[in-house]
Amino acid sequence: MRNIFVLFLLIILIASCTKETGSFDLSFKAIMKDEPLILNKAYEFGNMDIKFENLAFYVSDISLTDKKGGKVELADIEFISLNNFDELSASAGKSIRFNDIPTGTYKKINFTMGVASDLNSKTPSDFDVSDPLGRTDFYWADWKSYIFSKTEGSADTLRNGNFNLKFFYHTGSDELIRSYELVEDLNVDENFNFGLEIFFDYDKLLRKGDETYFDIKAFPRNHNPSELNVITQLVNNYIKAIKFRL
Amino acid sequence: MRPFKLHIWLILLVFLFLSCEKENQKSEDIDLTQIEYNPVDFKLNTPKHFPGFTNPADNPLTIDGVKLGQHLFYDPILSLDSTVSCASCHIPNKAFTDGKSISNGVNGLIGTRSSMSLVNIAYAFNGLFWDGRSNTLEEQAIEPVENAVELIEDWDNVEEKLRRSPKYQELFRKAFGITRATDINRNLATKSIAQFQRIIISGDSKFDRVEFGNNAAYTNDELDGRDMYFDADPLTPDAECAHCHNGALLTSQQYFNNGIESVSDLNGFPDKGKGGVSNILFDNGKFRAPTLRNIEITAPYMHDGRFKTLEEVLDHYNSGGHFAQNIDPLIRPLSLSEKQKANIIKFLKTMTDTSYLSNPNIIDPFK
Numbered sequence: 001m002r003n004i005f006v007l008f009l010l011i012i013l014i015a016s017c018t019k020e021t022g023s024f025d026l027s028f029k030a031i032m033k034d035e036p037l038i039l040n041k042a043y044e045f046g047n048m049d050i051k052f053e054n055l056a057f058y059v060s061d062i063s064l065t066d067k068k069g070g071k072v073e074l075a076d077i078e079f080i081s082l083n084n085f086d087e088l089s090a091s092a093g094k095s096i097r098f099n100d101i102p103t104g105t106y107k108k109i110n111f112t113m114g115v116a117s118d119l120n121s122k123t124p125s126d127f128d129v130s131d132p133l134g135r136t137d138f139y140w141a142d143w144k145s146y147i148f149s150k151t152e153g154s155a156d157t158l159r160n161g162n163f164n165l166k167f168f169y170h171t172g173s174d175e176l177i178r179s180y181e182l183v184e185d186l187n188v189d190e191n192f193n194f195g196l197e198i199f200f201d202y203d204k205l206l207r208k209g210d211e212t213y214f215d216i217k218a219f220p221r222n223h224n225p226s227e228l229n230v231i232t233q234l235v236n237n238y239i240k241a242i243k244f245r246l
Numbered sequence: 247m248r249p250f251k252l253h254i255w256l257i258l259l260v261f262l263f264l265s266c267e268k269e270n271q272k273s274e275d276i277d278l279t280q281i282e283y284n285p286v287d288f289k290l291n292t293p294k295h296f297p298g299f300t301n302p303a304d305n306p307l308t309i310d311g312v313k314l315g316q317h318l319f320y321d322p323i324l325s326l327d328s329t330v331s332c333a334s335c336h337i338p339n340k341a342f343t344d345g346k347s348i349s350n351g352v353n354g355l356i357g358t359r360s361s362m363s364l365v366n367i368a369y370a371f372n373g374l375f376w377d378g379r380s381n382t383l384e385e386q387a388i389e390p391v392e393n394a395v396e397l398i399e400d401w402d403n404v405e406e407k408l409r410r411s412p413k414y415q416e417l418f419r420k421a422f423g424i425t426r427a428t429d430i431n432r433n434l435a436t437k438s439i440a441q442f443q444r445i446i447i448s449g450d451s452k453f454d455r456v457e458f459g460n461n462a463a464y465t466n467d468e469l470d471g472r473d474m475y476f477d478a479d480p481l482t483p484d485a486e487c488a489h490c491h492n493g494a495l496l497t498s499q500q501y502f503n504n505g506i507e508s509v510s511d512l513n514g515f516p517d518k519g520k521g522g523v524s525n526i527l528f529d530n531g532k533f534r535a536p537t538l539r540n541i542e543i544t545a546p547y548m549h550d551g552r553f554k555t556l557e558e559v560l561d562h563y564n565s566g567g568h569f570a571q572n573i574d575p576l577i578r579p580l581s582l583s584e585k586q587k588a589n590i591i592k593f594l595k596t597m598t599d600t601s602y603l604s605n606p607n608i609i610d611p612f613k
Binding site (some may be wrong): 040124126127128129136137141163167 | 295296477480489494498573575578
């Protein structure tokens with residue numbers, strides 16, 4: 001009888017040991033000129049000034065990998081809007097807390113900018129209206145693709161205080177999915193909330209191959225589904241524009 | 247001593263009498279348990295090509311809940327002078343709008359905004375009203391009753407009127423299983439009205455059948471309009487409409503400034519719209535992009551009903567609207583010809599579907 005009792009205790013102990021979990025925070029932040037990016041604030045942009053007015057994107061397939069190569073999926077899809085109108089909210093960015101993650105030290109994090117192709121083959125009608133992928137303003141039917149990201153604003157091309165040239169760059173389509181991996185020791189602990197900040201430097205995002213700024217005046221918008229140059233450049237710039245801080 | 251005591255007795259008696267009278271004026275506490283309460287789920291058939299929506303867990307659709315809501319929706323009992331009901335401003339054969347630029351309510355009082363279609367309102371997830379100030383249908387239905395223009399009635403009075411009505415005693419009992427007439431309250435009333443509104447589904451227009459079915463086709467003109475609406479053909483101008491009015495529901499439910507108001511700066515909007523709710527200056531003059539389903543029968547157009555016809559609407563969008571710092575970048579001169587504008591309108595008219603008018607659960611139960 002006593003033995004059974006001890007065994008029982010032991011099992012409970014083991015079960016609770018292996019069930020140790022913690023949470024992990026991911027924060028997405030927009031920056032411009034090394035400062036938190038604030039909407040409707042004028043920023044120098046080559047020979048013109050610009051203001052950002054709408055910044056949002058999808059991130060998919062977010063996962064952590066442990067030392068043994070085991071994968072922990074954090075999320076299939078997240079819709080991230082970085083529309084912040086003041087310093088405080090801009091520096092806070094958008095944070096997501098993932099709970100019930102087995103504790104330990106992970107060796108890398110993976111994520112995809114855009115909607116991974118298995119999900120991109122679906123349409124908003126396949127989801128609840130309030131689901132991130134239920135958003136019809138981020139779906140382009142004739143492209144048969146979600147709009148992965150929107151970067152919108154207005155430009156003062158003459159520097160006379162008149163921000164009257166509206167611009168927008170909408171990315172999308174399977175070819176423009178870009179996946180990233182950060183190899184770094186990432187802790188998940190029962191008692192502490194560890195997290196990772198991911199910065200999006202919009203100053204680096206809107207640059208041509210030769211590092212000069214996009215010619216917003218000549219190409220204020222991308223719209224023709226076959227006109228992929230500008231937005232291909234934009235998604236290729238992620239590699240320089242995305243920065244991490246532990 | 248004695249006369250004083252008598253006095254007290256007298257006063258007490260008067261009090262008793264008074265309170266009795268008050269009780270009499272108020273609804274008697276009628277026992278309703280004799281009436282059968284047997285809630286049955288309302289099976290809502292939504293079109294296959296529609297997204298899903300989450301029904302609030304604390305207000306499931308039941309046959310009797312919907313029925314009660316249907317009665318309340320069409321019953322002027324909710325208004326001060328028993329002349330106006332929800333249906334006065336949300337008329338079924340106008341896709342639940344009222345055909346007026348600005349709605350008027352009791353005593354002919356004029357409001358400030360145009361009525362909105364209630365079709366497919368179950369799918370609203372991003373705020374109700376033109377400015378998004380209300381979150382749920384349950385919360386929303388509280389407002390019209392006490393609105394200074396709409397029904398101008400006090401909920402206390404409405405509750406009283408409903409508690410006294412044998413018909414509503416029965417309908418509320420069947421819908422919610424209340425045991426006494428005094429259990430009737432605004433909370434249950436608005437829940438049932440919300441249930442009723444959630445069953446107003448429309449998904450069988452020509453647009454639905456062509457885009458999502460396989461037994462219908464557009465005319466050439468409609469197809470030409472469709473391609474401009476969806477920016478689908480590199481050879482015709484992009485009209486950009488589908489970026490804001492899209493999906494099976496024909497609305498993105500997002501808030502935009504579509505350039506209808508001429509203002510010198512963002513403080514100049516006569517109706518601040520979303521900005522009045524969020525208190526963000528950049529939201530001033532933004533309104534929810536409404537569904538274009540049934541747009542043919544919901545004139546006049548925009549939150550203030552400023553455009554009488556779809557031709558005027560197309561002229562507006564074709565012009566590129568009035569510039570403001572927060573005008574949406576998609577609103578710009580479109581260079582559409584007369585023929586192209588007409589074709590877009592022809593396409594808009596494929597979005598008409600009033601099949602719900604043959605649904606006995608949706609139309610006026612008093613007729």
